[in-house]
Amino acid sequence: MLSLFLTHLQGYKKDAVKAPILIILEVICELLLPLVMAEIVDVAIPAGDAGYIFKLGAMMLVLAAVSMFCGVMAAKYAAFASQGFGGNLRQCLFDKVQEFSFADIDRFSSASLITRMTNDVNAMTMMLAMGLRMLVRAPVMLIVALVICFRLSARLALVLVVIIPLMVAAIAVLMRICTRLFEVMQKKIDGLNNTLQENLVAIRVVKAFVRENHERGKFKKANDELMEAGLNVGMRIVAIMPIMMLAMNGAVVSVLYLGGRMVMGATFDLGSLQAFISYITQILMSVMMVAMSLLQLSRAQACAHRINEVLTTRPSVEDKETAVRSDLPAPRGEVEFRDVSFKYVATGTGDDVLSHISFTVQPGQFVAIVGGTGTGKSSLVNLIPRFYDATGGCVLVDGVDVRDYPLEELRGRIGMVLQNNVLFTGTIRENLLWGKPDATEEEIVQAAKDAQAYDFIMSFPDGFDTVLDQGGTNVSGGQKQRLCIARAMLRKPAILILDDSTSAVDSATEAAIRQSFAKNLKDTTVIIIAQRISSVQYADEILILDDDHIAGQGTHEELLASNQIYQEIYQSQQEGVGE
Known part of the structure; x- marks a missing residue:
């Protein structure tokens, strides 16, 4: 799949580089905000220094503005890169299909080729747009926030050492299941498109023989199969949210309990505890974002496999290397x-x-x-x-x-x-x-x-x-x-x-x-x-x-x-x- 992205980003590689850089700047600005807030709570307010408070407040406004600007621009460049990639990939697929013989088209079926050039390419386009943002934002947020948490309190950060592996294990199991189910779902989309295409092409015959009810039954069967395949995937995807929320809330409660005791024992500042809770929330949200991105990745992998199947197919009828000849006879018609x-x-x-x-x-x-x-x-x-x-x-x-x-x-x-x-x-x-x-x-x-x-x-x-x-x-x-x-x-x-x-x-x-x-x-x-x-x-x-x-x-x-x-x-x- 990575080779598909790299090959078909021609003309949009600069956009694909700008988006992650801007996302990293956005994350840095967001991660600085809790530290500035902790400085206000722990230092500026107890000292009663209004000037220092306004100065730190202005700094927070600047950080928020820079973060927003970077986020908007990153979304813009990610959209350019992903849509450009989708356009290039569709064109490449269409060009490849033009080289196919009748036998090759018979093998794939026209409905399946249409699905691959539309639905499958769209899934990969969405994955690239998400990957340039979420799959950059979440790991950077996770790693940097985790480092800051250990610097603030190694004892409290041990909560994450327990929670994060459990979340990662749940994501890995779910991805393995969903990748196979996504492949089944894409095949059901092929079946639905085939039924629809056949009906529309032959609509005059359908009406001439009054077979509308028969065609409705055929379409309902294909539609129900796609719906069941989608539900099979969806019911497993929705299972991840309760697991993630349970893990996140459990981690926050643990930090509040342990951190509250540390504040009461004067071994930890209140502002630092507030910052720690902000960071742990961001860390666990980042894990959730990675989970959702990886689920989209599993679908994109299934789609990439189907697209590669077309791109790597050698046409059964093609020019021989020796076919370009200057000594061909003049056209006579024998x-x-x-x-x-x-x-x-x-x-x-x-x-x-x-x-x-x-x-x-x-x-x-x-x-x-x-x-x-x-x-x-x-x-x-x-x-x-x-x-x-x-x-x-x-x-x-x-x-x-x-x-x-x-x-x-x-x-x-x-x-x-x-x-x-x-x-x-x-x-x-x-x-x-x-x-x-x-x-x-x-x-x-x-x-x-x-x-x-x-x-x-x-x-x-x-x-x-x-x-x-x-x-x-x-x-x-x-x-x-x-x-x-x-x-x-x-x-x-x-x-x-x-x-x-x-x-x-x-x-x-x-x-x-x-x-x-x-x-x-x-x-x-x-x-x-x-x-x-x-x-x-x-x-x-x-x-x-x-x-x-x-x-x-x-x-x-x-x-x-x-x-x-x-x-x-x-x-x-x-x-x-x-x-």
Whole structure:
């Protein structure tokens, strides 16, 4: 955890140093006040020296003012340092997540990553703010006040020798218990966030199927689990306060009893006894502050472990050291699968999703992939841009293993429209520019026309400046698909992959989009996943996936004549049309 603090305090280290220094000055001023008061009670008042009394009173006012100023400034610098640290750490976590492959995100889950970047970072930010103040103030107060107490009366100070070890032992036991419970609580926060995120993303489905009560039950279960985890921690934390107060009050009573007898026996001054009680109260309050800070520290440790888990994870897909090559071939669009096998290692059952897949797509070909649900069609195309890495064999683009490409170069050659069409908050123009940030207005318009999106875009009052809601919820499913296709076409990629991305488009519009591929992307290799025979029958080659392997390969006419699976798909759709 200390390494996290030191690493991510860049730009705020001076603030992190100023805060403890000011806290030490504040503590020194506070510790001088009882001594000045004792001087007034034991010396100035018995002597009847009003001038000396006013002089010492003025000194107390100055000490109080300096103490207040140092405390305020220390709080300011501690806030700057802690919030700056939190900002740096969140940025570092976000940057790290951007390097993750799909497999890495599957492993952590998006809800857990959100919790780590918000709740966990906030816990560490609070710990740093508290550490720069309380964890400096309390030990300095404890040590200096303890020294002064022994100087005032070693006999009375022995009370602390008994009380403080008992308090420290109670704190140590509680910390050991709470650290484990805090880890459980953070995992329950992950679970709650996951339930909430799933519900909000799929809220339309929930309402369409009238499943609000079911979702309420799921949320209540996750919420109750978090509440129980919080109570488990809270009930143990509250136990520390009665223990501390009992120890503190017992120590004060003991000092009053022993000190009172010493005053009555004229072996100890009344002012010194008053100062001693002030110091012992400050000492025991310091122990209590340390206890509360250490409990916060135990939570911060649990959070730091979870944050480090992300920061130290090596992405499963990353550039090789030899990947930066100057001799890469020019983009042509050739794709070859050479005895490729694949399984989902992090979240799967361990069985191969794809097994010994081999085929070649020539530059400029239009290739279609069909097959039943769960046969690995999306998994197959996800291997081309290295969203996942093949667990066996190799995938080649333009004759080079995709693992030997720099990721940026590889993905720069590929345009992809995923099965789940994603649009971002912003204008239509801003979303299209994801395909090519420096595209001209003419290129944007042409891409929209090629994707058959231009007419509906211009039907909006603001045209390309129409603002899309988060996820593109203010456009229809078919419009969203066409915008995503336009975004990919704007890139003019060597390889264009469409993962079932015309399912919400009518057949006439789909045919027009296909014609635009032939006209404006004639040199681009197009790989399309589709369920409708009408979408794939004009492909140069059709691949049929079935139970993790290629069960057929050829043109529409060849497969219709010889492949039983393709015949069944064709017949089922023809029957649907006939009915």
